[in-house]
Amino acid sequence: MGSESKNEGFIALDFARIEPAEEQIRRANEFFENLNKRRTVRDFIDEPIPFELIEKAILTAGTAPSGAHMQPWRFVVVRDPEIKAKIKEAAEKEEYESYHGRMPARWLRRLAPIGTDENKPFLTIAPYLIVVFRITSIEENGETEPTYYSQESVGIAVGILLAALHNMGLATLTHTPSPMKFLQEILERPRNEVPYVLIPVGYPAPDARVPDFKRKDIKEIMSVI
Ligand code: IYR
DSSP states (O other): OOOTTSSTTOOOOOOOOOOSHHHHHHHHHHHHHHHTTOOBOOOBOOOOOOHHHHHHHHHHHTTSOOGGGOOOEEEEEEOOHHHHHHHHHHHHHHHHHIIIIISOHHHHHHHGGGTOOSOOTHHHHSSEEEEEEEEOEEEETTEEEEOSSHHHHHHHHHHHHHHHHHHTTOEEOOBOOSSOHHHHHHTTOOTTEEEEEEEEEEOBOTTOOOOOOOOOOHHHHOOOO
16 A cells, blocks of 8 residues: 555556566557557548447547546537538638638648648548537536646547547548637537547548658657656
8 A cells, every 4th residue: 555545535456467578568569550550531431330439439538547537528429410511511611711811821831741621521421520528617516617637638538539449440530620619509518618629430431542641750759868
């Protein structure tokens, strides 16, 4: 027991060591090889996917650590074609403004290799859209209290969500139409739930193409002192 204070409200940690070390390395390699195949996909087909997969991915995302364990996230799963169409219309309206004046030239140059524009057909084609909201505050005993480190917490949860969906053989797009306030309105979320990211999920089109991107190598992303 680490400290006398860890009695009430505590349970024994369930932690299984992986042995031998070679097995740790094997699993490390396997996980990397798997996640290194994840690509952001923009061309989906409308083939349905089992709802159970979406639910399990969200349950997995909900295992993320969060500030003061406040779990400041809500995942709104959109499958209704009419709502998807509303989201597409509103997103394309905002994106049109972004691509025609709101984004500075250097940003547009940065996006050119990705080939994006204001048209977002995937918003009605993908079988599910997962709209992630960040809960900024809670109400308790008639008082409003902020959530803590909600940006970090939701970011981590989204990372786990993307990994879980990839691991179950589904493609995702991390989409951030900007500004995203229309999502709060269309999806009728309260004011303390702020849109964070919109993730279309499904199978890629058979002819889907992705930019020929290279990932930074270890020397570029790791410093050891
Ligand atoms: N939100 C716009 C623009 C956009 C911005 C970034 I940063 C990207 O990595 C990709 C796109 C859009 O979705 O097209």
